[in-house]
Amino acid sequence: xxxxxxxxxxxxxxPGIKALEGISFIVEKGDFFALLGPNGAGKSTTxxxxxxxxxxxxxQVKVMDFDLDKDDLKIKSLIxxxxxxxxxxxxEKVIDIVVTQAGYYGIGRRQAEEKAEKLLRKLGLWExxxxxxQKLSGGMKRKLMIARGLVHEPEILILDExxxxxxxxxxxxMWDFIKELNEQGKTxxxxxxxxxEAEQLCRRIAIINNGRLIENTSIxxxxxxxxxxxxxxxxxxxxxxxPKVDFPLKRINSTTLEIKxxxxxxxxYPIKILDQAGIKILSLRNKTNRLEExxxxxxxxx
Ligand code: ADP
Ligand code: MG
Numbered sequence: 001x002x003x004x005x006x007x008x009x010x011x012x013x014x015p016g017i018k019a020l021e022g023i024s025f026i027v028e029k030g031d032f033f034a035l036l037g038p039n040g041a042g043k044s045t046t047x048x049x050x051x052x053x054x055x056x057x058x059x060q061v062k063v064m065d066f067d068l069d070k071d072d073l074k075i076k077s078l079i080x081x082x083x084x085x086x087x088x089x090x091x092e093k094v095i096d097i098v099v100t101q102a103g104y105y106g107i108g109r110r111q112a113e114e115k116a117e118k119l120l121r122k123l124g125l126w127e128x129x130x131x132x133x134q135k136l137s138g139g140m141k142r143k144l145m146i147a148r149g150l151v152h153e154p155e156i157l158i159l160d161e162x163x164x165x166x167x168x169x170x171x172x173x174m175w176d177f178i179k180e181l182n183e184q185g186k187t188x189x190x191x192x193x194x195x196x197e198a199e200q201l202c203r204r205i206a207i208i209n210n211g212r213l214i215e216n217t218s219i220x221x222x223x224x225x226x227x228x229x230x231x232x233x234x235x236x237x238x239x240x241x242x243p244k245v246d247f248p249l250k251r252i253n254s255t256t257l258e259i260k261x262x263x264x265x266x267x268x269y270p271i272k273i274l275d276q277a278g279i280k281i282l283s284l285r286n287k288t289n290r291l292e293e294x295x296x297x298x299x300x301x302x
Contacts, residue, residue, distance in 0.1 A: 009059035080149035139170030
């Protein structure tokens with residue numbers, strides 16, 4: 001059984017904005033799946049349709065074999081959503097936000113409080129349980145949304161841009177927490193335009209651009225498609241004219257050069273040649289990560 005099956009999904013917002021132009025993909029049970037794409041690609045629209053927050057215009061959505069057209073309430077109970085925008089009452093206390101949410105799913109007060117405590121402790125929010133949500137930092141607000149999304153113990157957790165505006169340390173904590181959930185068997189779907197996030201966390205990715213799916217593969221295969229890498233070299237002395245070399249070499253400014261290396265080739269060769277030309281290299285770094293380079297290439301084609 002698949003966790004999610006989406007077929008020919010179309011969404012047109014009034015007065016005719018085509019947000020999704022027929023996308024299809026499958027998320028297997030237990031998967032860690034990323035929906036990648038630039039702003040306005042249609043990620044949130046897709047997520048919000050699955051969670052019944054937005055009505056689809058056409059197409060099919062199945063969650064754990066339940067059809068969205070017939071069993072939207074059942075589907076809601078199977079999914080925990082952490083939406084892109086904060087949507088809790090900022091004047092409500094942290095603990096109440098989580099406990100109230102459990103109530104919507106028919107969980108009794110005592111049990112709800114137990115579950116809320118467990119989650120808030122795990123997410124490092126327990127000391128803040130009596131603060132109003134307004135007083136939390138951005139990262140804490142995001143964690144609160146995760147606690148709220150998990151309180152009814154859904155099979156599937158969907159996070160829409162979970163780490164937008166979250167500091168590095170909190171992001172790492174969130175990653176560890178989400179990874180652990182996945183290891184325990186929960187299906188995780190996240191949308192992001194932080195590509196490193198997908199690279200480090202996910203097993204499969206789908207890339208969506210202008211409402212169309214342009215890639216749907218494992219992260220491993222996706223990264224293997226990369227045929228070359230761009231490196232930026234910081235050099236000690238100013239270079240006037242560049243030496244003649246048999247690899248792509250570009251001058252960015254008087255103390256910065258850029259080289260491209262085929263993935264199968266070693267980085268030793270260009271370094272040796274530049275060294276022989278009297279260029280002293282102080283440091284060497286990737287221009288962008290490979291995923292980012294590929295992503296730009298793919299979305300440019302469209
Ligand atoms: P993403 O989450 O990938 O940034 P969205 O799904 O939010 O993309 O948006 C996809 C497209 O649909 C965009 O062009 C956006 O402007 C449009 N859109 C999103 N929500 C609405 C809405 N409620 N009404 C009209 N247009 C919308
Ligand atoms: Mg979005």
